[in-house]
Amino acid sequence: MSNEMMVQEVNPMMIIEGLKIDRVQDSMNKIQQFQKVVQGALSADHDYGSAFPGSNKPSLLKPGAEKILMLLGLASEYEIIEKIQDYEDGFFAYTVRCVLTKAGQVITEGLGHCNSKEKKYDSDKQDKYMLGNTCLKMAKKRAQVDAALTVGSLSNIFTQDLEDMVQFNQSERVNTMTMKEAENIKLTFGKHKGKTLEEVYKEAPDYIQWLLGNDRTDPAIKKACEILVSGPKKEDSKEKVNTETGEIEDLPPEFMNNPFDGEDSPF
Structure with a gap:
């Protein structure tokens, strides 16, 4: 018997045909109801804000992501899955996984990345050797927002436009x-x-x-x-x-x- 794993291609229609449509409809209704609850619970300019120019959806911010996870009774756990810490040249980069759990069970996860060569950190006023902690926190925040959008099926009402880049672009727009x-x-x-x-x-x-x-x-x-x-x-x-x-x-x-x-x- 071959030790190689046999991968069987599954026709998507087989999955659809196996669904109980009444349960699917019930789940869709609950998602829509939850989205309305979220929209009513979050505050503009605090939990969500302006996204990139041309977007028809606001950007979900960290306070909003935290509220969504509280509404769902979820806890956040973080794991650094990639990091670069070059203290000689002052370059730092982190990729973080945010795992959402409930009663010890993993529900979903999100990913976030940040590095010190992003334009927002390109300033003579920045102490480049102090950016390691800043980039780590930013990567964690981006991972949490990504996970919150996924678990709440909220991508149709919020975008994951990076809040810090929105603020930077807004400042740049004003100055020029x-x-x-x-x-x-x-x-x-x-x-x-x-x-x-x-x-x-x-x-x-x-x-x-x-x-x-x-x-x-x-x-x-x-x-x-x-x-x-x-x-x-x-x-x-x-x-x-x-x-x-x-x-x-x-x-x-x-x-x-x-x-x-x-x-x-x-x-």
Whole structure:
């Protein structure tokens, strides 16, 4: 008899045909009910937050993952399955497995990885030799979020967009925002909902000032309002094209009201 393991291919229909549909439907109903409970129990900007641009789902954060596991009565156990600790060059990397258990029985697991070469740690202000513990904690957090999404069948309402990278990208977006980007930001709240900041600034400049003075205003929106208020007014400037470079340049103030503009210009 051969010692090699014989692997038999199973037709997926064989599995489906063996199911008891009434139990499957009951399980699906319970999943939907649990998802509603989770959505009602979690708080925006604390348990979940903004994900990457273009995503239609919020990002599940660590406090939210912990609440989900408490709702299900699950405990978390962690195992480092891969690590690099290069103290000479200051490089650290960890891959962590988060195992969820209930009454000693393994339910599911999640994986998370973090290393010190991620862009968020690339700063002259960072003490690279202190990043080992930071990366280990981040890997554990990512593994826990991954496990929570799996056990709760929550991937259709939350994304595992990395919360720390979201915060970094948000900060980067604020720091590099241009006038055009500021003008095109659309409000998703209040009486001007659906309008761009440029439209609101033209119609109700006082509202822009109110957003600037409100401590609860999103940092990106506040930055955009600052740019709009402090930027040059379109009606007070004209543009010319540099014939050598093809770039648009602003005319100096003395040419703003050229008396020779039009048909009477001698040039």
